[in-house]
Amino acid sequence: MASSLIRGKYLLAGVPSEDSTEVISDGALYQEDGVIVEVGRFDDLKRRRSPDEVIGSGRQLVMPGLVNAHHHIGLTPFQLGSPDLALEPWIVVRSMNRDVDNYLDTLYCAIQMIESGITTVMHNHAAWRKGKGTDLHEMGREVLTAYRDSGMRVAFSFSHRDQNRVVYQEDERFLASLPPDLAAVMSERLKDSELSTGDYLGLFSDLKGEFGGDPRARVFLSPGNVQWCSDTFLEAVKEAAARHNAGIHIHLQESFYQKRYGLTRWGKTPLAHLQDLGFPGPEVSCAHGVWLTGPDIRLMAETGAMVCHNASSNLRLKSGVAPVNPMTAAGVTVALGIDEAGLNDDNDMLQEMRLVHKLHREPGVDGPAPTSHQVLRMATLNGAKATFFADQVGALEEGRRADVVLVNLEHIEEPYLHPDTNAVDALLYRGRGLDVDTVLVDGETVMRDRRMTRVNKSEVWADLKARLSRDLTPGELERIDAAQRLLPHVQRFYRQWPGEPGPSHYLYNQA
Numbered sequence: 149m150a151s152s153l154i155r156g157k158y159l160l161a162g163v164p165s166e167d168s169t170e171v172i173s174d175g176a177l178y179q180e181d182g183v184i185v186e187v188g189r190f191d192d193l194k195r196r197r198s199p200d201e202v203i204g205s206g207r208q209l210v211m212p213g214l215v216n217a218h219h220h221i222g223l224t225p226f227q228l229g230s231p232d233l234a235l236e237p238w239i240v241v242r243s244m245n246r247d248v249d250n251y252l253d254t255l256y257c258a259i260q261m262i263e264s265g266i267t268t269v270m271h272n273h274a275a276w277r278k279g280k281g282t283d284l285h286e287m288g289r290e291v292l293t294a295y296r297d298s299g300m301r302v303a304f305s306f307s308h309r310d311q312n313r314v315v316y317q318e319d320e321r322f323l324a325s326l327p328p329d330l331a332a333v334m335s336e337r338l339k340d341s342e343l344s345t346g347d348y349l350g351l352f353s354d355l356k357g358e359f360g361g362d363p364r365a366r367v368f369l370s371p372g373n374v375q376w377c378s379d380t381f382l383e384a385v386k387e388a389a390a391r392h393n394a395g396i397h398i399h400l401q402e403s404f405y406q407k408r409y410g411l412t413r414w415g416k417t418p419l420a421h422l423q424d425l426g427f428p429g430p431e432v433s434c435a436h437g438v439w440l441t442g443p444d445i446r447l448m449a450e451t452g453a454m455v456c457h458n459a460s461s462n463l464r465l466k467s468g469v470a471p472v473n474p475m476t477a478a479g480v481t482v483a484l485g486i487d488e489a490g491l492n493d494d495n496d497m498l499q500e501m502r503l504v505h506k507l508h509r510e511p512g513v514d515g516p517a518p519t520s521h522q523v524l525r526m527a528t529l530n531g532a533k534a535t536f537f538a539d540q541v542g543a544l545e546e547g548r549r550a551d552v553v554l555v556n557l558e559h560i561e562e563p564y565l566h567p568d569t570n571a572v573d574a575l576l577y578r579g580r581g582l583d584v585d586t587v588l589v590d591g592e593t594v595m596r597d598r599r600m601t602r603v604n605k606s607e608v609w610a611d612l613k614a615r616l617s618r619d620l621t622p623g624e625l626e627r628i629d630a631a632q633r634l635l636p637h638v639q640r641f642y643r644q645w646p647g648e649p650g651p652s653h654y655l656y657n658q659a
């Protein structure tokens with residue numbers, strides 16, 4: 149039996165409420181075989197328990213492992229050659245990205261995430277990016293194995309599209325508007341990425357069979373987004389999720405054009421259309437929801453569907469500011485994600501939390517603004533719910549798994565911080581990923597004093613560097629050429645769409 153006593157100057161215990169978190173000064177938790185047995189004061193627990201080791205000097209802050217509730221790949225699209233644009237044209241230039249080994253790429257981001265205190269991730273992998281001869285089973289295995297090797301928890305899904313795959317219009321109709329040679333290239337590519345509903349569901353159940361028994365892994369289903377999926381596919385996914393007791397992760401109303409697609413196609417928002425299909429429910433987490441209307445938000449709350457909010461990504465891809473204050477006021481569960489696009493182009497979850505904390509501060513003395521405690525809850529307990537680890541992680545309390553992060557307080561408190569400052573405020577105002585020094589998952593130390601215990605970071609970095617120092621392959625050059633030719637056609641397509649009527653959820657300023 150392995151046990152440890154984890155000690156901190158402050159320990160964030162229990163579940164954060166709207167305006168407070170229980171902070172135990174000189175606190176500790178005692179864990180045995182990965183389960184938190186007791187939380188209390190260090191001197192008391194030390195007297196009564198005989199742990200194998202004591203972790204922490206008593207000068208750190210001890211908090212629950214953070215959850216990145218929406219994520220795709222490791223090396224960022226920017227690193228791989230595509231700068232930020234509005235979402236829809238960005239999807240085109242994103243296809244210019246270089247090919248990276250899936251296993252190494254996932255290890256790279258798992259290391260970055262652990263370094264910033266993330267212990268659980270919702271990893272959403274694009275099945276629709278597959279090319280000729282890609283073995284999706286092998287791809288899924290590589291990603292899940294990398295997480296297993298890193299020690300992180302993961303809710304993995306393959307996202308799938310079966311319609312409107314170039315722009316939000318029938319593929320054939322859009323391809324017919326392109327110059328014939330470009331249409332031929334795109335048509336070939338769409339053919340190579342095809343996957344039947346039966347094959348998609350088979351892929352899901354195979355991976356679930358292979359990895360679902362791992363206590364640190366969940367396998368989810370993921371229709372890419374409402375405009376990208378036929379009703380038949382959405383219904384098949386909903387039914388399979390019920391049969392397998394699995395979660396569903398879907399992008400939803402991320403951009404203005406996605407909402408507009410629903411209004412034009414069905415005379416209602418994409419979420420309202422999903423409701424017609426009986427799709428939303430407590431097993432469904434929706435990435436973004438930037439363009440949810442008031443009735444949409446009520447519907448989310450009523451059905452128990454959750455939102456994974458990605459503040460940095462939404463700013464970078466010109467998607468807008470998600471109505472997080474109305475969502476939380478309505479009782480919607482809001483989790484946080486970095487979406488491979490943090491503001492610093494890294495995976496610093498503390499930075500992402502700070503951005504969320506500041507972005508939703510509406511003007512005026514009574515303007516709503518999330519508290520540090522609410523943001524901490526979004527990044528812990530709410531993320532745990534979205535990834536189907538709800539009762540197991542997300543808070544430091546008896547009976548939960550010991551996913552624990554120790555944050556060095558030196559840069560946060562030195563040379564001076566007012567002694568009355570709440571520890572959660574201190575973390576949200578001043579903490580950075582670099583301040584995280586030790587991380588445990590299931591009571592196992594996966595990073596100690598900023599050194600990975602399971603994987604060799606410098607080897608991973610060196611391997612990636614060596615592999616990417618090669619010349620571009622013919623396949624990569626071909627994709628770059630096609631994307632550069634396609635881009636103006638996609639931009640022209642969206643320029644023809646009407647503007648957005650109606651008021652914004654947030655009134656930042658007015659002429």
Ligand SMILES: [Zn+2]
Nearest residue numbers: 218220435487
């Ligand atoms: Zn995404």
